[in-house]
Amino acid sequence: MGTTQLESVQEPKYWHLKTVLNDALDSEFEVGEILPNERDLAARFGVARATLRQALEQLELEGRLQRRRGVGTTVAPPRMGVAVGPTTGTWPGAGRDAWSTVGCAEAVAPAAIGALLGTAAEEAVHTIRRERVMRGQPVATELLYVPPASVPGLSELLTPASHAAAVLRELHHLHLEGEDRAVELGSAGAADAKQLDRLPGAPVLVVTTRYFVAGAVAAASVATYRADTCRLTFGDSGALEVTHHQPEARQAS
Amino acid sequence: MGTTQLESVQEPKYWHLKTVLNDALDSEFEVGEILPNERDLAARFGVARATLRQALEQLELEGRLQRRRGVGTTVAPPRMGVAVGPTTGTWPGAGRDAWSTVGCAEAVAPAAIGALLGTAAEEAVHTIRRERVMRGQPVATELLYVPPASVPGLSELLTPASHAAAVLRELHHLHLEGEDRAVELGSAGAADAKQLDRLPGAPVLVVTTRYFVAGAVAAASVATYRADTCRLTFGDSGALEVTHHQPEARQAS
Numbered sequence: 254m255g256t257t258q259l260e261s262v263q264e265p266k267y268w269h270l271k272t273v274l275n276d277a278l279d280s281e282f283e284v285g286e287i288l289p290n291e292r293d294l295a296a297r298f299g300v301a302r303a304t305l306r307q308a309l310e311q312l313e314l315e316g317r318l319q320r321r322r323g324v325g326t327t328v329a330p331p332r333m334g335v336a337v338g339p340t341t342g343t344w345p346g347a348g349r350d351a352w353s354t355v356g357c358a359e360a361v362a363p364a365a366i367g368a369l370l371g372t373a374a375e376e377a378v379h380t381i382r383r384e385r386v387m388r389g390q391p392v393a394t395e396l397l398y399v400p401p402a403s404v405p406g407l408s409e410l411l412t413p414a415s416h417a418a419a420v421l422r423e424l425h426h427l428h429l430e431g432e433d434r435a436v437e438l439g440s441a442g443a444a445d446a447k448q449l450d451r452l453p454g455a456p457v458l459v460v461t462t463r464y465f466v467a468g469a470v471a472a473a474s475v476a477t478y479r480a481d482t483c484r485l486t487f488g489d490s491g492a493l494e495v496t497h498h499q500p501e502a503r504q505a506s
Numbered sequence: 507m508g509t510t511q512l513e514s515v516q517e518p519k520y521w522h523l524k525t526v527l528n529d530a531l532d533s534e535f536e537v538g539e540i541l542p543n544e545r546d547l548a549a550r551f552g553v554a555r556a557t558l559r560q561a562l563e564q565l566e567l568e569g570r571l572q573r574r575r576g577v578g579t580t581v582a583p584p585r586m587g588v589a590v591g592p593t594t595g596t597w598p599g600a601g602r603d604a605w606s607t608v609g610c611a612e613a614v615a616p617a618a619i620g621a622l623l624g625t626a627a628e629e630a631v632h633t634i635r636r637e638r639v640m641r642g643q644p645v646a647t648e649l650l651y652v653p654p655a656s657v658p659g660l661s662e663l664l665t666p667a668s669h670a671a672a673v674l675r676e677l678h679h680l681h682l683e684g685e686d687r688a689v690e691l692g693s694a695g696a697a698d699a700k701q702l703d704r705l706p707g708a709p710v711l712v713v714t715t716r717y718f719v720a721g722a723v724a725a726a727s728v729a730t731y732r733a734d735t736c737r738l739t740f741g742d743s744g745a746l747e748v749t750h751h752q753p754e755a756r757q758a759s
Contacts, residue, residue: 265696316691432741434739434741435737435740436740437569438569438691438711439567440567443518454518454560487687487688
């Protein structure tokens with residue numbers, strides 16, 4: 254049977270080291286175990302500290318290692334499969350929603366969100382912060398934006414405690430036609446980072462969702478998932494049971 | 507109407523600088539324009555080089571800036587919305603597929619892919635490399651893995667040129683029950699990086715797809731999208747028309 258060569262590319266030094274380290278993590282270390290310090294590791298593998306550091310950074314990006322202040326570098330557990338929009342046509346807060354509300358305010362949305370929602374420049378919208386916890390860890394934080402025009406039946410006599418619940422209840426009275434989502438790479442702002450137990454600037458997967466009612470966007474949300482611990486899953490066949498670390502799987506043979 | 511405070515968090519110095527730089531990019535620079543060098547920028551904003559560099563790295567992660575060797579740091583165009591699985595129940599290579607085949611081989615799949623496919627340890631599978639180009643730029647590269655058992659009707663007399671097309675044609679004869687996907691952060695391996703015109707280690711969004719036939723996984727693919735230029739879109743309401751840069755939109759007010 255015929256074959257054509259897929260590719261043959263020179264790999265940089267730290268990339269090779271990364272592969273070697275990856276194998277060492279599999280064979281010699283347990284999840285949660287603390288790695289030796291950089292000097293010892295560099296000596297063991299016969300590389301410069303800078304090369305080692307590059308390889309460690311790659312492994313952190315790929316979710317293999319975790320760096321925690323005051324602890325050091327540890328072997329990360331496999332990423333968690335987190336279902337994103339497992340059921341369509343469902344409002345936030347409905348039924349088996351994985352999110353819980355942590356705050357609510359009326360505030361002017363960022364310009365880009367205002368553009369999505371079609372609100373006026375300085376118009377305040379209901380802004381609900383929610384969080385998602387899995388296995389005792391915060392995995393995502395979300396801001397849900399609802400223009401007052403989408404929930405006209407809302408009482409004017411809301412207490413801080415009842416605000417978010419009342420907005421969600423009003424949303425559920427609307428006929429949700431559909432939703433769409435976009436996923437992109439971002440970095441955690443200070444507020445998100447605090448919610449996620451990360452440092453500001455940590456890489457996150459940003460999921461923007463639009464909710465459609467009567468042909469228009471009735472609400473929008475921006476959810477920020479920890480990129481180090483999460484694998485976002487889509488589709489109705491259940492979470493992908495990938496027990497490995499993806500980047501390895503991408504190596505062409 | 508009642509409000510509860512959402513949060514109030516101290517932002518680090520480079521984060522504030524990032525916000526200031528972001529505004530300067532909007533007001534003073536055009537897409538594609540080259541930024542002044544680090545020394546001049548640090549002087550202008552009255553910060554240390556290290557702080558500046560952190561802010562630039564954040565802006566690069568968020569897709570606002572591009573660093574290109576031999577060119578310098580330029581203002582990035584808005585990310586492209588790239589539809590991922592816009593239609594379900596469609597085999598790769600069908601109809602209006604955005605991907606084109608660049609190579610094909612019979613090769614042993616990485617262990618994790620073998621586990622997904624349920625193939626034997628050293629069993630070779632059809633491995634098709636495909637690429638996706640938008641606006642003249644490579645945005646994604648993919649390896650599609652098809653076990654021989656999924657395409658038993660395949661001719662034994664394939665030429666290198668006909669291999670990929672024959673595998674895809676056989677797939678299209680199977681009744682595709684459904685597919686699911688997972689999205690996670692990764693770093694580009696050397697082969698992927700070359701296809702994507704990036705340096706090895708560049709951050710990528712890795713999309714793993716399983717294709718189900720008769721209750722089992724008949725094929726799987728691992729697609730690697732450039733995280734700097736792509737925003738992955740899901741859902742049938744068309745691509746999200748977000749013209750801004752997401753991370754700004756995440757700031758709670």
